[in-house]
Amino acid sequence: MAFPKKKLQGLVAATITPMTENGEINFSVIGQYVDYLVKEQGVKNIFVNGTTGEGLSLSVSERRQVAEEWVTQGRNKLDQVVIHVGALSLKESQELAQHAAEIGADGIAVIAPFFLKPWNKDVLINFLKEVAASAPALPFYYYHIPALTGVKIRAEELLDGIQDKIPTFQGLKFSDTDLLDFGQCVDQNHHRQFSLLFGVDEQLLSGLVMGATGAVGSTYNYLGKKTNQMLEAFERKDFSSALNYQFCIQRFINFVVKLGFGVSQTKAIMTLVSGIPMGPPRLPLQKATREFTDNAEAKLKSLDFLSFTGVKDGKPVASAY
Numbered sequence: 001m002a003f004p005k006k007k008l009q010g011l012v013a014a015t016i017t018p019m020t021e022n023g024e025i026n027f028s029v030i031g032q033y034v035d036y037l038v039k040e041q042g043v044k045n046i047f048v049n050g051t052t053g054e055g056l057s058l059s060v061s062e063r064r065q066v067a068e069e070w071v072t073q074g075r076n077k078l079d080q081v082v083i084h085v086g087a088l089s090l091k092e093s094q095e096l097a098q099h100a101a102e103i104g105a106d107g108i109a110v111i112a113p114f115f116l117k118p119w120n121k122d123v124l125i126n127f128l129k130e131v132a133a134s135a136p137a138l139p140f141y142y143y144h145i146p147a148l149t150g151v152k153i154r155a156e157e158l159l160d161g162i163q164d165k166i167p168t169f170q171g172l173k174f175s176d177t178d179l180l181d182f183g184q185c186v187d188q189n190h191h192r193q194f195s196l197l198f199g200v201d202e203q204l205l206s207g208l209v210m211g212a213t214g215a216v217g218s219t220y221n222y223l224g225k226k227t228n229q230m231l232e233a234f235e236r237k238d239f240s241s242a243l244n245y246q247f248c249i250q251r252f253i254n255f256v257v258k259l260g261f262g263v264s265q266t267k268a269i270m271t272l273v274s275g276i277p278m279g280p281p282r283l284p285l286q287k288a289t290r291e292f293t294d295n296a297e298a299k300l301k302s303l304d305f306l307s308f309t310g311v312k313d314g315k316p317v318a319s320a321y
């Protein structure tokens, strides 16, 4: 058993699930997408079927196929492919966890069930434990995103003693702005080899100061290169440059948040920046408006995040800085 695997660190792109205009999954562009992340953005880890990937809006069969395609296309190119297998049904989650192991994924992650919710830490751990046990050779990550799940059990509390219950527990994806909670996850587990991954891209520098070992996010699909520059500046203790990078990234995110920003808009921005068609989101999400995309494009250019380098097949070819 190859466990524990190499520690998951650095940037992890929360992948988009590309779709065709009629709402089917567009598997044909996933190979190109992998190359884009690696070559253009310098991002070699991915988090599949999460929030950005509309994982909870896909059928179990689609989730299996998407996971398989990313693992296949990422082989010998990506460092780690983590599959989000969280679901409301424990059985479905277990099926997806087992499938992730069978196809050779590098890890699995699970959110808290969010309709009939666990009401305390022990109940949540019991759920997670049952899923983790279906893939006993795979590193297991808890995906903490209380604003979307409504499950407010603090991550620090959850982590306390978790490896006694879930031996494959390897870390946390922390998508919340509570830096007291995140800081305490780091502080109380500094002697363990956990991956503590921060999930709020516009605040990543604060997460790094607090001790994040990496980050998972939607903007690393198209701002990975810029964010990697921030990580490098932080690493060499050039905090003033790191802060400049973070402020630049914040200027963009702040701008799009004011226009209304979510998965649909992420799809539109990624299509624009990468040139790879991500298609529309699935209902209940609505496609981003043309006005949004035009405004986002102008902002990316004004921040020097994007330039158009030529024309291919009659279409402008963009490149991200």
Ligand SMILES: CC(=O)N[C@@H]([C@@H](O)[C@H](O)[C@H](O)CO)[C@@H](O)CC(=O)C(=O)O
Pocket: 014, 015, 047, 050, 051, 052, 053, 175, 199, 200, 201, 202, 216, 217, 218, 219, 253
């Ligand atoms: C609520 C949400 O979608 N948060 C994003 C962030 O990357 C977010 O898009 C970014 O910080 C901009 O606000 C990620 O934490 C989600 C994520 O990693 C995922 O798709 O699973």
